[in-house]
Amino acid sequence: MHPFGHGGDLQTAAEQAGLTAEELLDFSASINPLGPPAGLYDFLRAQLPKLTAYPDPACRKLVSAISSRYQLKHSLVVGNGAGELIYLVMRSLPVGKVLIPVPTFALYEQGAQAASRKASYYFLQECDNFELNVPAFCDAVSRVRPALTVLCNPNNPTGTLLSREEILTVAATCAEHGGYLLLDEAFLEFCPDWPYRSMLVNTPPNVLVLCSMTKMYAIPGLRLGFLAAPAEIADATKQLHDPWSVNTLAQLAGEYVLGNHDFIRYTAEQVSRLAQKLACQLNSFSQLRVWPPTVNYLFLEVLAMPSFMLQQQLLAEKILVRDCGNFHGLSPRYIRLAVRTEAENEALVAALKRIFGLAEGK
Numbered sequence: 143m144h145p146f147g148h149g150g151d152l153q154t155a156a157e158q159a160g161l162t163a164e165e166l167l168d169f170s171a172s173i174n175p176l177g178p179p180a181g182l183y184d185f186l187r188a189q190l191p192k193l194t195a196y197p198d199p200a201c202r203k204l205v206s207a208i209s210s211r212y213q214l215k216h217s218l219v220v221g222n223g224a225g226e227l228i229y230l231v232m233r234s235l236p237v238g239k240v241l242i243p244v245p246t247f248a249l250y251e252q253g254a255q256a257a258s259r260k261a262s263y264y265f266l267q268e269c270d271n272f273e274l275n276v277p278a279f280c281d282a283v284s285r286v287r288p289a290l291t292v293l294c295n296p297n298n299p300t301g302t303l304l305s306r307e308e309i310l311t312v313a314a315t316c317a318e319h320g321g322y323l324l325l326d327e328a329f330l331e332f333c334p335d336w337p338y339r340s341m342l343v344n345t346p347p348n349v350l351v352l353c354s355m356t357k358m359y360a361i362p363g364l365r366l367g368f369l370a371a372p373a374e375i376a377d378a379t380k381q382l383h384d385p386w387s388v389n390t391l392a393q394l395a396g397e398y399v400l401g402n403h404d405f406i407r408y409t410a411e412q413v414s415r416l417a418q419k420l421a422c423q424l425n426s427f428s429q430l431r432v433w434p435p436t437v438n439y440l441f442l443e444v445l446a447m448p449s450f451m452l453q454q455q456l457l458a459e460k461i462l463v464r465d466c467g468n469f470h471g472l473s474p475r476y477i478r479l480a481v482r483t484e485a486e487n488e489a490l491v492a493a494l495k496r497i498f499g500l501a502e503g504k
Contacts, residue, residue, distance in 0.1 A: 222392075233257045298326075350372070
């Protein structure tokens with residue numbers, strides 16, 4: 143269904159279902175269900191006259207706002223979403239292999255391939271609930287000696303979390319062999335305890351931290367992310383960067399949302415409540431196995447049918463979910479569900495009851 147291999151491809155799903163994209167309830171893309179910070183749309187409307195000028199290629203005001211907000215020591219590169227920055231990092235690093243624990247976000251592998259880098263894989267085990275075995279993974283780092291090791295925290299799509307201490311252990315092993323660690327924190331701010339897990343502060347010299355601003359602030363259509371990296375890597379990345387890849391409205395939106403200091407805390411509290419309630423409801427289905435939620439999406443094993451079949455049946459209910467069958471390291475039994483508003487989550491549960499024959503009168 144998804145030619146680009148990710149969630150949120152509403153047009154393809156709508157065409158297949160004979161619907162319009164607006165008719166679909168999208169549980170396939172994990173975006174903040176609360177929407178963007180209040181006032182953002184009005185603010186951007188007032189900035190439209192600025193579109194007659196080129197955007198600042200250095201993103202000076204946005205870089206200053208990010209650095210101030212997170213108290214960064216590393217250098218910053220702002221990109222057209224985190225995806226662009228993954229591709230740029232793969233091209234800017236010294237020659238060598240990339241080590242990727244799977245299942246995880248597919249763009250790490252795709253970015254490595256685009257940069258003609260060989261990818262090695264560490265397979266997370268279902269018997270360990272797909273959690274990273276840090277000592278075993280460090281052994282793999284020592285054996286492979288990659289130029290770059292990649293970790294996604296929390297991992298996409300499983301939602302498993304690593305502590306700061308575990309990440310520091312991996313980073314130290316990478317440093318022993320002259321390698322860098324790329325840490326993707328795209329969803330971390332949805333965790334109520336994210337400040338204690340984030341590597342943005344007191345970052346080791348061989349660690350690169352990748353952050354998305356589109357998911358927390360619900361602006362995926364604008365494309366915005368940033369990379370905190372050692373100066374030599376940041377400079378090399380900027381040399382490969384399209385000078386105007388971050389448009390004016392994206393830069394202004396980034397400055398605006400960073401000014402709302404309570405938004406992340408409030409979102410994490412509300413989304414955690416919504417996720418726990420949805421997980422509890424889904425756990426009542428014997429046809430599903432639900433991983434404990436950590437952020438704004440849930441990872442499920444489908445026990446009653448192949449995952450793509452459940453995706454198709456939900457699509458008939460005008461609901462789109464992320465079939466995880468194309469994740470490296472996963473069989474076609476898993477799906478990922480975004481956490482949405484309470485009413486939308488109830489609509490999903492009702493649709494599942496109809497599909498599994500549990501609805502009244504069925």
